[in-house]
Amino acid sequence: MFQPESEAMPREQLEQVQLDRLNALLARVYDRVPLYREKFDDAGVRPHVETLADLADVPFTVKDDMRANYPYGMFAADRRDIVRVHASSGTTGQITVVGYTERDIHNWADLMARTLACAGANADDIVQVAYGYGLFTGGLGVHYGSERLGCLTIPISGGNTRRQVQVLSDFDVTVLACTPSYSLLVAETAEEMGIDPRSLPLRIGVFGAEPWSENMRVQIEERLGIRAIDIYGLSEVLGPGVASECVEQCGLHVNEDHFLIEILDPQTLRPVPDGQPGEVVFTTLTKEGIPVIRYRTRDISRIIPGQCACGRTLRRIERITGRTDDMIIVRGVNVFPSQIEQVLTGIAGVAPHYQVVLGKRGSMDTVEVHVEVAPDLAFDEVRELEALQRTVRGEIASALAVSIDVKLVEPRSIERSEGKARRVVDLRDTEGA
Amino acid sequence: MLEQLSVFLENHPGRLAHLCRTLGDAGVNMRALMVADTQEFGVVRIICDRPQAGKAALESAGFGVSVAEVVGVEVPDKPGGLADVLEALGEDDVNVEYAYCFIEPGMTGAVDVLKVDDGRASEVLESAGYRVLRPEDLYVPDDDG
Ligand SMILES: [Zn+2]
Secondary structure (H helix, E strand, C coil), X not given: CCCHHHHCCCHHHHHHHHHHHHHHHHHHHHHHCHHHHHHHHHHCCCCCCCCHHHHHHXXXXXHHHHHHCCCCCCCCCCHHHEEEEEEEECCCCCEEEEEEEHHHHHHHHHHHHHHHHHCCCCCCCEEEECCCCXXXXXXXXXXXXXXXXXXXXXXXXXXXXXXXXXXHHHCCCCEEEECHHHHHHHHHHHHHCCCCHHHCCCCEEEECCCCCCHHHHHHHHHHHCCEEEEXXXXXXXXXXXXXXXCCCCCCEEECCCCEEEEEECCCCCCECCCCCCEEEEEEECXXXXXXXXXXXXXXXXXXXXXXXXCCCCCCEECCCCEEHHHCEEECCEEECCHHHHHHHHCCCCEEEEEEEEXXXXXXXEEEEEEEEECCCCCCCCHHHHHHHHHHHHHHHHHHHCCCCEEEEECCCCCCEECXXXXXXXXXXXXXXX | CEEEEEEEEECCCCHHHHHHHHHHHCCCCEEEEEXXXXXXXXXXEEEECCHXXXXXXXXXXXXXXXXXXXXXXXXXCCCCHHHHHHHHHHHCCCXXXXXXXXXXXXXXXXXXXXXXXXXXXXXXXXHCCCEECCHHHHCCCCCCC
């Protein structure tokens, strides 16, 4: 561990640290950021809490707040104390800007050093940072952490895959940091260049900035001969360094001394019990430049209950399984269709393409999941296909915690627009009760 | 062994016609077609003269298709002909998963297609005196490999 005193802090002590930091933060943003003062006053909330649970009364922050206050409106530090900005471009094209003080940059480097150490790296490692450098937080975020850990750091940035492979090979690189999909392109390019990626000293991949599946992890680990580690972060909260997997690879430890995490029911916005999926909400406890209070990420995950074998006391979240925009409610249960894809990638004979069709039988919601059989048709007997159908039905039902029907459909028959399938068809209103 | 195309089809009107038209447009001639189905879907099994060309045509039309190895055996055209074949296999504990027949011009009997999970089937049938079909008995040799 890079900072064992924080990463393995007893929970009780950690919660006290969180409470103290939270109160200092609330007072500071109330004082310095007009948006928060307004929100708190409108909600009749004082910038002080007695317990961490009292945070539930504090108003949320959303991405639109950041857009509306572009570029500097949400900064909580004086302009002259801001030493860096990063920005992210949303799908709408409008960018959101985040600012960092010198101390923010220092903390960020510590958190990324934690992340790399968590992935199994140490000062002997040679780290190739193939995330983009620039306004995007990925490149510089990993870069500072790698240097802080004492690694030899190669700031190659993204792109030019043949050169990436050349450097990977010539410099005896042991850690590759990039997006998971790019790592597969690196593997493919290496093979094209006659270099077996498995024969290289490369041993760890630190992958984030896009959602990926367990299936993809297996593929990456096999093709590159490495351990592939999932990291999570978003620029509104920090950038990379918010949460990361350890070598146990069962969930991402959240750096809770810096980020207070809540998992909320996206409908009621009340906390869900540990283990249940919901929307991830962060409050930054230590950031000075642009702290956020209860920032709704729209990402779906869940707390993994129990202790990790690595000794960290920081709680773990499951890899991000979807976005709140995808959520549907069936018989009162929140269902995240993206979980279906995860189930399907683990079943031979079907493709990870599906469509959820919601209907009504009497007053009961019905769920029929259409699943494409694999194009190479692994089974040619009706009873085998029926067994496949039962397996898929059982596994999806247990993942979603609602009973469903499964219909096997022909390959490539589920309508796709711009490469993305329309995942949910809701016929409940049109059919009548 | 013969190559049989197995195609997954949803039970929609016109799907089977579309499948046959796709093969026809590719110049693939069917010898036999058998459908096994449930209420929702079916598996269509096809013996044709150019199985690889047929597979390629069906795949590019978006069908889910696989090639299964099956045994084709010539069965005498008389009552109990097929029963004799199945008994011969049963005596050697060769299990038949499914079977169907077709008539091939120029042959004295019918051709029975057997899906077996046992590599010994051809051998068992030949030693019982049956003629087991070779690919060249059915396939157009040109562009298929
Ligand atoms: Zn751990």
